[in-house]
Amino acid sequence: MRVILLSLFLVFSGTSLATELTISNAKITSIKAYETADESINVWLHINGNSRVGNNPDNSAVTCELWTHDKIVHSTALAALMSGNKVAVTYVDRGDKSHWCNVKNLTVSGN
Numbered sequence: 537m538r539v540i541l542l543s544l545f546l547v548f549s550g551t552s553l554a555t556e557l558t559i560s561n562a563k564i565t566s567i568k569a570y571e572t573a574d575e576s577i578n579v580w581l582h583i584n585g586n587s588r589v590g591n592n593p594d595n596s597a598v599t600c601e602l603w604t605h606d607k608i609v610h611s612t613a614l615a616a617l618m619s620g621n622k623v624a625v626t627y628v629d630r631g632d633k634s635h636w637c638n639v640k641n642l643t644v645s646g647n
Contacts (some may be wrong), residue, residue, distance in 0.1 A: 555593035556640055558626045559583060566615040569610070578603055579610045581639065583625065592637055593630035600637035602627055609642045616644050 566582035581602040585586050588599040602625065604610060616623045626641040 542618050551627050553605050556628045557590055557593045558624060559589055560624045561645065562625060563622055564613050567610070567617055569645055576605060577607075577610070578605060579613070581613055581614070581625070581642075588635065589625075589627070589637075592633060592635065595627070595633035598635045599631070600627060601635055602639050603630070603636055604639040604642075606639070609639050612642050612644060616642075619644075621645070621647055 554631055562583045563585075564581060564583065565585045567589075568580040568582075570578045570580070572578060580587075581604070583602065590599060592598050592600050604613075613623070615621075621644045624641075624643050624645050625639060627637045628634050628640050630638045
């Protein structure tokens with residue numbers, strides 16, 4: 537039994553959860569969509585008039601550009617931009633601790 541518990545502990549303690557940050561009460565001010573060679577869409581969100589937002593959650597030395605491939609995030613951002621509603625954006629590092637960060641969640645929070 538101890539071996540099983542120790543094994544489970546090692547598995548779960550070695551798994552790190554991605555650090556995430558949230559920007560609340562923000563306005564989407566620009567959406568730039570780019571088609572890639574494989575015909576997928578990359579979407580870059582500008583928040584409160586800025587192309588970069590707060591620090592990268594995993595590297596505070598750089599600020600993040602917010603990118604998404606998620607169609608739901610893209611359509612929600614477009615709806616918020618067109619209506620002028622404020623949003624809450626949760627973002628994470630994309631895995632390389634650079635200035636490119638991925639939008640994890642975007643919700644409309646009202647006017």
